[in-house]
Amino acid sequence: MALPEVKQTATDARLAALSLPTGGCLEGARRAALSRVQTLGLPGRRDEYWKYTQPDTLTQVEAPKAAVFDTDEAPMFDDFDRLKVVFVDGVFSPEESDDLSLDGVSIERIADICDKDIHWAKDLYGVLEARGQSPVARPLAALNTAFAQDGLAIHVTGTPSKPINMIYRHSDEGSDAILHHVIRVDSGAEATILENGPAASRFNKCMEIDIADTGKLHLVRAQGRDHERRAATHLFARLGSESEFKSFTLTVNGVLTRNEAVIELTGDDAVAHIAGACAGDGDFHHDDTVFVTHDAVNCESRQVFKKVLRNGATGVFQGKILVKEGAQKTDGYQISQSLLLDDDSQFLAKPELEIYADDVACSHGSTSGAIDEDALFYLRSRGVPAAEATDLLTLAFLAEAVDEIEDEEIASAIVTRLEGWLARRR
Amino acid sequence: MLEIKNLQVKLEEEEKQILKGVDLTVEAGKVHAIMGPNGSGKSTLSYVLSGKDGYEVTGGSATLDGEDLLDLEPEERAAAGMFLAFQYPVEIPGVGNMTFLRTAVNAQRKARGEEELSAADFLKEVRAKAKTLKIDAEMLKRPVNVGFSGGEKKRNEILQMAMLEPKMCILDETDSGLDVDAMKLVAEGVNALRDEGRGFLVITHYQRLLDHIKPDVVHIMANGRIVKTGGPELALEVENNGYADILAEVA
Numbered sequence A: 001m002a003l004p005e006v007k008q009t010a011t012d013a014r015l016a017a018l019s020l021p022t023g024g025c026l027e028g029a030r031r032a033a034l035s036r037v038q039t040l041g042l043p044g045r046r047d048e049y050w051k052y053t054q055p056d057t058l059t060q061v062e063a064p065k066a067a068v069f070d071t072d073e074a075p076m077f078d079d080f081d082r083l084k085v086v087f088v089d090g091v092f093s094p095e096e097s098d099d100l101s102l103d104g105v106s107i108e109r110i111a112d113i114c115d116k117d118i119h120w121a122k123d124l125y126g127v128l129e130a131r132g133q134s135p136v137a138r139p140l141a142a143l144n145t146a147f148a149q150d151g152l153a154i155h156v157t158g159t160p161s162k163p164i165n166m167i168y169r170h171s172d173e174g175s176d177a178i179l180h181h182v183i184r185v186d187s188g189a190e191a192t193i194l195e196n197g198p199a200a201s202r203f204n205k206c207m208e209i210d211i212a213d214t215g216k217l218h219l220v221r222a223q224g225r226d227h228e229r230r231a232a233t234h235l236f237a238r239l240g241s242e243s244e245f246k247s248f249t250l251t252v253n254g255v256l257t258r259n260e261a262v263i264e265l266t267g268d269d270a271v272a273h274i275a276g277a278c279a280g281d282g283d284f285h286h287d288d289t290v291f292v293t294h295d296a297v298n299c300e301s302r303q304v305f306k307k308v309l310r311n312g313a314t315g316v317f318q319g320k321i322l323v324k325e326g327a328q329k330t331d332g333y334q335i336s337q338s339l340l341l342d343d344d345s346q347f348l349a350k351p352e353l354e355i356y357a358d359d360v361a362c363s364h365g366s367t368s369g370a371i372d373e374d375a376l377f378y379l380r381s382r383g384v385p386a387a388e389a390t391d392l393l394t395l396a397f398l399a400e401a402v403d404e405i406e407d408e409e410i411a412s413a414i415v416t417r418l419e420g421w422l423a424r425r426r
Numbered sequence B: 001m002l003e004i005k006n007l008q009v010k011l012e013e014e015e016k017q018i019l020k021g022v023d024l025t026v027e028a029g030k031v032h033a034i035m036g037p038n039g040s041g042k043s044t045l046s047y048v049l050s051g052k053d054g055y056e057v058t059g060g061s062a063t064l065d066g067e068d069l070l071d072l073e074p075e076e077r078a079a080a081g082m083f084l085a086f087q088y089p090v091e092i093p094g095v096g097n098m099t100f101l102r103t104a105v106n107a108q109r110k111a112r113g114e115e116e117l118s119a120a121d122f123l124k125e126v127r128a129k130a131k132t133l134k135i136d137a138e139m140l141k142r143p144v145n146v147g148f149s150g151g152e153k154k155r156n157e158i159l160q161m162a163m164l165e166p167k168m169c170i171l172d173e174t175d176s177g178l179d180v181d182a183m184k185l186v187a188e189g190v191n192a193l194r195d196e197g198r199g200f201l202v203i204t205h206y207q208r209l210l211d212h213i214k215p216d217v218v219h220i221m222a223n224g225r226i227v228k229t230g231g232p233e234l235a236l237e238v239e240n241n242g243y244a245d246i247l248a249e250v251a
């Protein structure tokens, strides 16, 4: 079927400005992805899935300029014992990165794999993304698969002694980065991945995660604070039996962020927790779009999203739990809440449940509210100044999402960042 | 210490006058009790003195050691020494009791230009004071008042009072919901704080609390006014005969 003209024109223009990397074992996946983009067309304003978020600046040919955030605050996770992998404007920087060898994991650049004819990543690169195109199209992810300039292939074979930290530095005001990571977690293996930084003026990131039976992966990301940066990210995860995937995302600042997570529970007794906390002030639009599919017995999924919005900031949540036929004993939970610090800010939520099994426990809820006046007065009556009391209540509101992070050191780094954000706005 | 003169208060949103000229003076070192029928305006008086939104002062004044209270923000009143033990303590999910106490203590110290309490000193003090009120360590870790029983909430109010060491303490029905033993604990907590420089205003419906916290003066409030003032014997009269006689007498 032909695309609407506007969409066709926009898609053609964008594709014409990109060139497909050729050769090596990933070329087939890239070509297939390109044809998906051509068939689907890039997202447009009329698309139902983009009803609350305007995709224009994410799809236009040139990345809108974004100033580099200037701060003397130490970068996130700076004092952690971790393996650093640095990308500057979307390009791997060997000088700033640590040696990539670490027991229990193999880390390679996607760019290096491209030269090889045989590689495990071939069975994952673009595979979960392609599966994730239905029932809802995600053309920006297909675009990513086709054109990603860099990224990592991470194979977790054991239990690495420290987290792997991808650091995305932004140095050029007009940079446009497309990164694609594939992560395979073997049976019994367990790792933690940290990500932080804005990456570029415009960032398109795709991460495909395949967790074998009993494997575990923790993912914590802190998206960049550059006020004008834009990001569209996709997370595709497939979980085997008794495996576990826990992800948490912190977003403060950024003019536009769309984070899609597509999670498929394909093995029995698997657990997936997807959480996020965001804090936006003014020109800030933040969209969490989550799709969790239960396709096995006795799996648990949790979606916990909290947004603090002020000065006209906008928060969006589109979250779905799909329980397929036969996915009995499913335990699905979804909560999305916003704290609106003034009347100008807004939260748009579309929670959905679609259930084809009869023995399941699924619940979802979405709320939007202001600071609790009684709690505020109680705190003030004890001598806590109004601004400080509001911050305390704001952090308390975000706590339910932050509590999803298992590691206390990581959780406290996240809280510190949020406290800093609030303190700067007093 | 606390001087209230002809205080008149209406609801901000409605044309409803609640306090119709309250006159009341609590001297330093004294315990005053207020009794009165439901809905007579006792809690409203305590809220207005601590600065809650939703009320409009239409006349009169309230000062603490000469300082106009009604002009101050709630936190400024607290720093000036005002404390209200709430009739219905508020639950605050997500804020740990300990964090709350420490933030409050240090905020007041800061406002008064004093040095903040070190984490270690604070901990030592909280633990000691919590122990006398039989508040266990686990309760201190939980979010403020969340999942606390009625009596636990009231004891938590007294713990806050003990930590903040205010000049003027208002207790709004702190005895309601307390079992006999908890009532004793609370009364002991209050009595331990009795001091020449400190005033108390104890709002209650029952003589029982006043057996433990011996008041110097008892006031009866009805329909937005103090209608009668007397000694401790006034509370006994209410206990035995209810309000009917008193109200008839002043009507």
Ligand SMILES: Nc1ncnc2c1ncn2[C@@H]1O[C@H](COP(=O)(O)OP(=O)(O)OP(=O)(O)O)[C@@H](O)[C@H]1O
Residues within 6 Å of the ligand: B011, B018, B036, B037, B038, B039, B040, B041, B042, B043, B044, B045, B054, B087
């Ligand atoms: N925010 C409000 N909105 C509506 N009515 C109010 C409000 N606050 C107080 N009132 C009314 O004012 C009157 C006095 O209430 P208040 O709570 O002060 O009484 P009280 O003496 O403390 O009673 P109790 O002994 O039952 O605690 C009541 O009629 C009450 O309904």
Ligand SMILES: [Mg+2]
Residues within 6 Å of the ligand: B042, B043, B044, B087, B172, B173
């Ligand atoms: Mg009352």
